[in-house]
Amino acid sequence: MKVLKTNLNVLLRLVQFTWGYKWKIFLLIFLGLIGVGLSVINPLPMKFIIDNVLSGQPLSGGILQIFNFFGGVPDRVGLLIIFVSAAILIGVGNAILGYASTQVTTKVCQRLVMDLSVQLFDKLQRMSLSFYSKSHVGELMQRLSGDTYVVSGVIAGILLPTLFSIVSLFAMFYIMLSINVTLALLAISIVPFFAVLLKVFKKPIITSGERQYEESAKLWSFIQQSLTSIKIVQAYSRENFTRDKYRTLFSNQNDASIQSTKISTIYNTLTGLLSGTATALIIGIGAYKGLGGEISIGELYVFIGYIGALFGPVNSLASIVQQSMGINVRGKRVFEILDSEEIIYEKPNAVKLTDVQGHIKFKDVSFGYNNNGLVVLENFNLEIDPGQIVAIVGPTGAGKTSMISMLLRFYDPWQGEVSLDGVNLKDLTLESLRSNITLVLQDSFIFPMSLADNIAFANPNASREEIIKAAKAAQAHDFISRLPEGYDTIASEGGVSLSGGEKQRISLARAFLRNTSILILDEPTSALDAQTEARIFQSLSSYSKGRTIFIISHRLSTIRHADLIVTIKDGMIAEKGTHEVLVNEGKVYAELYKYQEVD
Numbered sequence: 001m002k003v004l005k006t007n008l009n010v011l012l013r014l015v016q017f018t019w020g021y022k023w024k025i026f027l028l029i030f031l032g033l034i035g036v037g038l039s040v041i042n043p044l045p046m047k048f049i050i051d052n053v054l055s056g057q058p059l060s061g062g063i064l065q066i067f068n069f070f071g072g073v074p075d076r077v078g079l080l081i082i083f084v085s086a087a088i089l090i091g092v093g094n095a096i097l098g099y100a101s102t103q104v105t106t107k108v109c110q111r112l113v114m115d116l117s118v119q120l121f122d123k124l125q126r127m128s129l130s131f132y133s134k135s136h137v138g139e140l141m142q143r144l145s146g147d148t149y150v151v152s153g154v155i156a157g158i159l160l161p162t163l164f165s166i167v168s169l170f171a172m173f174y175i176m177l178s179i180n181v182t183l184a185l186l187a188i189s190i191v192p193f194f195a196v197l198l199k200v201f202k203k204p205i206i207t208s209g210e211r212q213y214e215e216s217a218k219l220w221s222f223i224q225q226s227l228t229s230i231k232i233v234q235a236y237s238r239e240n241f242t243r244d245k246y247r248t249l250f251s252n253q254n255d256a257s258i259q260s261t262k263i264s265t266i267y268n269t270l271t272g273l274l275s276g277t278a279t280a281l282i283i284g285i286g287a288y289k290g291l292g293g294e295i296s297i298g299e300l301y302v303f304i305g306y307i308g309a310l311f312g313p314v315n316s317l318a319s320i321v322q323q324s325m326g327i328n329v330r331g332k333r334v335f336e337i338l339d340s341e342e343i344i345y346e347k348p349n350a351v352k353l354t355d356v357q358g359h360i361k362f363k364d365v366s367f368g369y370n371n372n373g374l375v376v377l378e379n380f381n382l383e384i385d386p387g388q389i390v391a392i393v394g395p396t397g398a399g400k401t402s403m404i405s406m407l408l409r410f411y412d413p414w415q416g417e418v419s420l421d422g423v424n425l426k427d428l429t430l431e432s433l434r435s436n437i438t439l440v441l442q443d444s445f446i447f448p449m450s451l452a453d454n455i456a457f458a459n460p461n462a463s464r465e466e467i468i469k470a471a472k473a474a475q476a477h478d479f480i481s482r483l484p485e486g487y488d489t490i491a492s493e494g495g496v497s498l499s500g501g502e503k504q505r506i507s508l509a510r511a512f513l514r515n516t517s518i519l520i521l522d523e524p525t526s527a528l529d530a531q532t533e534a535r536i537f538q539s540l541s542s543y544s545k546g547r548t549i550f551i552i553s554h555r556l557s558t559i560r561h562a563d564l565i566v567t568i569k570d571g572m573i574a575e576k577g578t579h580e581v582l583v584n585e586g587k588v589y590a591e592l593y594k595y596q597e598v599d
């Protein structure tokens with residue numbers, strides 16, 4: 001019952017999502033209903049040709065009244081021409097309607113899928129980093145590109161077919177009742193058998209659909225992971241191992257798909273058998289009644305036509321239920337993300353950060369990553385004055401990156417607060433906070449576009465002069481100028497491949513160009529030689545005026561001139577002060593420094 005309710009909720013939410021396109025959907029319903037009407041009257045011209053043209057029976061009932069209205073009944077040849085023309089008109093009408101509704105359906109469905117996919121992508125962009133640390137990118141890609149199609153399934157696979165099937169069932173049943181009550185009741189008595197079949201097959205269909213999805217998600221994740229880490233696969237000669245794993249995952253996906261297809265095929269075969277047997281039975285009984293004169297040949301023709309057509313909507317209703325199960329499985333995965341709480345929230349009354357001074361305070365902060373529950377920073381207190389250059393040092397895994405991640409609100413503290421110019425970061429709009437802090441990571445990310453565009457990533461309106469100035473400060477100008485296409489060189493993906501140090505310098509130029517009051521450098525020069533690094537720090541000191549700058553570095557030579565050096569150990573501040581003070585204190589920093597000096 002709970003499963004049924006969840007399924008219904010998913011379907012209802014998908015239907016709600018389509019509401020923005022209601023007028024187009026109403027147009028589709030209108031076109032579809034005309035189509036249903038044409039299908040219902042489809043066998044009638046043939047009935048009149050058999051009974052009234054070929055057998056010569058006089059016209060009666062409604063059709064006679066129509067002819068009388070238009071001036072009388074013509075002779076048999078005239079009747080033949082009129083009924084053949086009617087049959088042609090019905091055929092042409094059906095074809096035009098089919099074309100028009102396919103066009104509108106495709107447009108509406110594609111737009112719906114795009115809207116849902118964009119909404120999902122937008123949410124994914126705002127998900128916290130802790131969500132990504134436990135998600136597989138391949139699986140998320142599958143949700144974005146494949147699962148979002150459920151919304152088109154709701155229109156083209158459920159809503160419209162259900163409506164049209166029900167309307168045509170009622171219309172045909174009404175006409176059959178008017179021809180022969182016994183045969184009509186017999187025809188409709190087949191419906192409960194379909195319901196029983198569906199009940200038996202429902203669970204296996206859902207389970208096999210879910211398994212197929214999971215296996216396919218695992219495969220996509222693996223493909224994504226192995227292709228992005230191809231260097232390491234090749235360096236460790238693990239191609240055979242990776243191929244075998246790929247084969248195993250593919251084979252699992254195949255098995256799941258075969259199993260799912262097998263169940264659907266059995267179900268479809270049984271429903272086909274049921275409708276086939278019922279059709280044969282009704283035709284037999286109808287023909288027998290025809291022998292006794294209870295039903296005319298033309299009426300029998302209509303009946304046979306309707307029985308064939310009647311099982312179409314019945315079958316379609318049965319497959320709609322089957323489809324809706326698949327749609328539920330996928331829809332649930334889309335809503336799982338859309339409803340996810342794992343997002344860094346912005347308060348409704350969040351204030352915009354303006355006129356940043358750069359006074360930063362960590363007050364009694366405790367922090368850890370939710371996926372393992374371990375405390376990374378405990379009772380962490382630190383105050384930074386505006387315009388200070390602060391170096392964060394400490395052993396690997398001490399919590400340096402975690403600490404600065406909170407400044408950009410990639411993560412929020414478990415306890416305590418981080419404030420900027422006296423305002424808790426949680427009270428600021430995310431956009432204004434992040435647009436005032438620039439972060440340079442150790443792993444530089446270069447986009448597959450020109451080097452100039454890479455540098456101007458956060459500032460697309462920057463002039464070429466500004467880009468060159470930033471590149472010069474980051475010691476990147478010389479190597480860029482040596483490239484045949486200079487700043488217009490396309491980086492990676494078919495373009496030029498940069499060395500680790502070159503990438504770091506492009507990232508630094510990007511940061512210098514952004515020109516924010518707070519700059520965070522997380523081991524930004526680890527891939528550079530000592531001379532280039534020294535030049536960059538020279539540029540940095542002239543750039544630093546009026547800015548608060550954090551530098552995380554293991555190379556202590558680079559940070560000895562910092563205004564404040566903070567040593568973090570085991571998630572706590574072990575000591576802080578200037579280089580001279582800390583060296584004299586002879587504790588953690590002095591120890592680290594001693595080792596590097598010896599090196």
Ligand SMILES: Nc1ncnc2c1ncn2[C@@H]1O[C@H](COP(=O)(O)OP(=O)(O)OP(=O)(O)O)[C@@H](O)[C@H]1O
Nearest residue numbers: 133369371372376395396397398399400401402403
């Ligand atoms: N996304 C994450 N999920 C879970 N634990 C994490 C995550 N990122 C870091 N950690 C853990 O938090 C602790 C602190 O990591 P952090 O990256 O802040 O250290 P660090 O001082 O910057 O180290 P390094 O000098 O090696 O860069 C480590 O034990 C690390 O394993």
